[in-house]
Amino acid sequence: MGSQEVSTVDWQGKHVTVAGLGVSGIPAARALHERGAVVTVVNDGDDERARAQAAELEALGITVRLGDGATLPPSTELVVTAPGWQPDKPLFLAAAEAGVDIWGDVELAWRLRGTNGRKAAPWLAVxxxxxxxxxxxMLASILQAAGLRTAAVGNIGVSLLDAVLGEQEYDVLAVELSSYQLHWAPSLRAHSAAVLNLAPDHLDWHGSMEAYAADKGRIYEGNTVACVYNATDPATEDLVREADVEEGCRAIGFTLGTPGPSQLGVVDGILVDRAFVANRQKQAQELAEVSDVNPPAPHNIANALAAAALARAFGVEPAAVRDGLRTFRPDAHRIEHVADIAEVAYVDDSKATNTHATEASLAAYDSIVWIAGGLAKGATFDELVTGAAKRLRGVVLMGADRALIHEALTRHAPEVPVVDLDRTDTGAMSEAVEQAARLARPGDTVLLAPACASMDMFTNYIKRGEAFADAVRERAEKSA
Structure with a gap:
């Protein structure tokens, strides 16, 4: 299916099973029911919240089966799944055996776009x-600065189904897609797409690094204008080479160094474009200054270049790239500066829940007291510690799998002082900040970049970051 074509599926009387209640399952069930499908929702859980959600759907005439997400309902002609359900679930194995297609929420949104009488907006996918x-x-901010009607959708913000079926008409959508979502989106064809980086993650879900990378690479399939890749991450370029794209689609790299032809990069503190210019061999277009990126940490500059590449692929002028980056403000808990106390900066990057994110976070500062630990999710820490050792003033460890990080520090940074907090209660964060402050010297950064998931001690990474920020502000008040 080409990028501008709209799918025509006759939903009337079609028996569709929706796997999972929640943020994607409920809108999917409603949308399909409204189009005349015979919808059955299956859900593993059977708690109070699930029963309340089920009652709302059943009032519409939708069948809901709680506590039984394993069995394929009779007569099922299509399964639409929430992205988190693993591919080896019995429901999906039964569907595959019966020759029943399995779509994710992204695939359903792609198929339904343009069916409500509104123009099907092209997708710029990341x-x-x-x-x-x-x-x-960042991309949405740039597109808005260009005067385009857009929204940040997908794995964040507005749900894709709401975006494609709602009353608001868009010129273009900035779409975040996870590997889970891409796994279940076989016919997605973006205008242009970017793979920012590849590192081991969610391998329990995908089964192998190869399968994880292959699902990420699906984002390039059928691209019409640009496949944006990370010039310093060869695995992302390999995915471009393997993709089946529309004739004329170009490979566009981004780099923190001087860009070659068909790349975006950085020259003397300026973000420059050598891809979308008349003469790529000899010309470079200034887009913005590094200081326009907030915060100007290396990995965030890389994010800005990727966003700029997608915007330029859509025809956005350089001034809009600059203006969009200037007005962009990052979400909380992503390298968020909390306070300066006694000439020490305190930075919350609780969102750094894996080693790859933490590696980028640690690279942004010269002298660090690192607060880390939590649930390792099968990760190893030797490479991370080796790369960061020279930057570490000290380390404070907390959480269930902190010993794994401690062992890596013992092997690769034995001279770095380590405080090991043998407690996993939520109050441990206050002590972690206290211990970090003792280790820090003027000019240092106390950095919460856990390299681990948070659920051993906190509801999520947001609560962990809030606990850190609260502890820092409490210390600031005492120091005032």
Missing amino acids: TGTNGKTTTVR
């Missing part, structure tokens, strides 16, 4: 192990 949300929000 994936990668880290930086997706920031890049998509």
Whole structure:
């Protein structure tokens, strides 16, 4: 299906099973029901919240089966799944055996776009192990600065179904896509797309690094204008080479160094474009200054270049790139400066839940007291510690799998002082900040970049970041 074509599916009387209640399942069930499909929702959980959600759907005439997400309902002609459900679930194995297609929420949104009488807006899509949300929000800011009607959608912000079926008409959508979502989106064809980086993550879901990379690479399939890749991450360029794209689609690289032809990069503190100019061999177009990027950490500049590449692929003028980056403000808990106390900066990057994100975070500062630990999700830390050792003033460890990081520090940075907090209660964060402050010297940065998930101690990374920020502000008040 080409990028501008709109799918025509006759939903009337079609038996569709929706797998999973929640942020994607409920809108999918409603949308399909409204189009005349016979919808059955199956859900593993059977708690109070699920029962309340089920009651709302059942009032519309939708069948809901709670506590039984494993069995394929009879007569099912299509399964639409929430992105988090693993591919080896019995429901999906039964569907595959019966020859029943399985779509994710992204695939359904792609198929339904343009069916409500409104123009089907092209998608500029972003994936990668880290930086997706920031890049998509930067991209939306740039598109808005260009006067385009747009929204940051997909894995963030507005749901894709709401975006394609709502009353608001868009010129273009900035779409964040996870590897889960791409796995279940076989016919997605973006205008242009970017893979920011690739590092081991979610391997328990995908089964292998190769399968994870292959799902990320689906974002390039059928691109019409540009496949944007990370020039310093060869795996992303390999995915471009393997993709089946529309004739004339170009490979566009981004780099923190001087860009070659068909690349965006940085020259003397200026973000420059050697891809979307008349003479790529000899010309470079200034887009913005590094100081226009907030914050101007290396990985965030890379995010800005990727966003700029997608915007330029859509025909956005250089001034809009600059203006969009200037007005962009990052989400909380992503390299968020909390306070300066006694000439020490305190920075919250609780969103750094894996080693790849933490590596980028640590690279942004020269002298660091690092607060880390939590649930390792099968990660190893030797490479991370080796790369960061020279920057570490000290380390404070907390959480269930902190010993794994401690062992890596012992092997690769034995001279770095380590405080090991043998507690996993939420109050441990206050002590972690206290211990970090003792280790820090003027000019240092106390950095919360855990390299681990948060659920051993906190509801999510947001709560962890809030605990850190609260502890820092409390210390600031005492120091005032």
